[in-house]
Amino acid sequence: MPGNPSNSAGLKAVFVVRGEIRLTAGKVAVQVAHAAVMLYQVAERRDRPLLQRWLDAGQKKIAVTVATLEEMEQLQRRARAAGIPAVVVEDAGLTEVPPGTKTVLGLGPALASEIDPITGGLPLL
Amino acid sequence: MPGNPSNSAGLKAVFVVRGEIRLTAGKVAVQVAHAAVMLYQVAERRDRPLLQRWLDAGQKKIAVTVATLEEMEQLQRRARAAGIPAVVVEDAGLTEVPPGTKTVLGLGPALASEIDPITGGLPLL
Numbered sequence: 001m002p003g004n005p006s007n008s009a010g011l012k013a014v015f016v017v018r019g020e021i022r023l024t025a026g027k028v029a030v031q032v033a034h035a036a037v038m039l040y041q042v043a044e045r046r047d048r049p050l051l052q053r054w055l056d057a058g059q060k061k062i063a064v065t066v067a068t069l070e071e072m073e074q075l076q077r078r079a080r081a082a083g084i085p086a087v088v089v090e091d092a093g094l095t096e097v098p099p100g101t102k103t104v105l106g107l108g109p110a111l112a113s114e115i116d117p118i119t120g121g122l123p124l125l
Numbered sequence: 126m127p128g129n130p131s132n133s134a135g136l137k138a139v140f141v142v143r144g145e146i147r148l149t150a151g152k153v154a155v156q157v158a159h160a161a162v163m164l165y166q167v168a169e170r171r172d173r174p175l176l177q178r179w180l181d182a183g184q185k186k187i188a189v190t191v192a193t194l195e196e197m198e199q200l201q202r203r204a205r206a207a208g209i210p211a212v213v214v215e216d217a218g219l220t221e222v223p224p225g226t227k228t229v230l231g232l233g234p235a236l237a238s239e240i241d242p243i244t245g246g247l248p249l250l
Contacts, residue, residue, distance in 0.1 A: 017154070024249070025188075026187070028150055029154045029156075030140070033154075033186055055162075061155040125154065
């Protein structure tokens with residue numbers, strides 16, 4: 001990871017939400033929050049200086065959407081191949097969806113230059 | 126904090142979203158995620174065993190809504206008076222709302238028996 005400070009502002013986390021699952025706004029929000037906590041834990045173990053730079057720059061995050069589970073899993077594979085932290089939230093299924101349903105893919109924090117080629121073309125949630 | 130294991134399942138974080146601000150589902154999700162990361166950081170400093178119990182029990186979270194900023198600030202005061210960690214997310218205001226707009230109050234993780242008297246009556250987001 002280069003020490004160039006201009007890269008700090010470029011760190012972001014991206015949350016990819018499955019659009020075909022019908023969840024309330026509140027349910028989506030807590031699933032994304034769950035992914036954010038998972039990514040935080042991964043970054044603490046894996047690259048604490050990067051985590052700190054992301055936090056210092058305002059912990060930039062965006063939420064985007066994909067149409068299907070297959071698309072989400074493809075993005076997960078591409079992120080992992082690129083060395084970007086990737087976590088998947090599985091809903092406990094107590095309310096709106098069956099147990100174990102994969103709802104959100106969390107990616108990053110990573111440099112925009114690394115993550116944008118993977119998720120840059122997806123529509124905002 | 127009592128060591129009774131039955132309390133572990135009762136730990137929760139609650140995210141109070143201002144309903145009168147018109148935000149997209151994606152924007153709400155990242156603001157709630159921001160609050161979750163802030164609460165995680167507070168808990169790491171303040172009570173790591175409690176944080177670990179919350180994580181081990183599936184990091185339970187719910188999102189509720191209030192009508193006004195005044196209601197949100199009143200809940201914040203009540204939570205702080207009760208010793209419950211409370212954080213407020215201020216939007217950077219680059220897109221949907223003016224800079225510094227308070228969007229989400231994050232509370233907890235705390236025992237349901239402590240947090241429910243404060244937020245239990247609020248409608249789910």
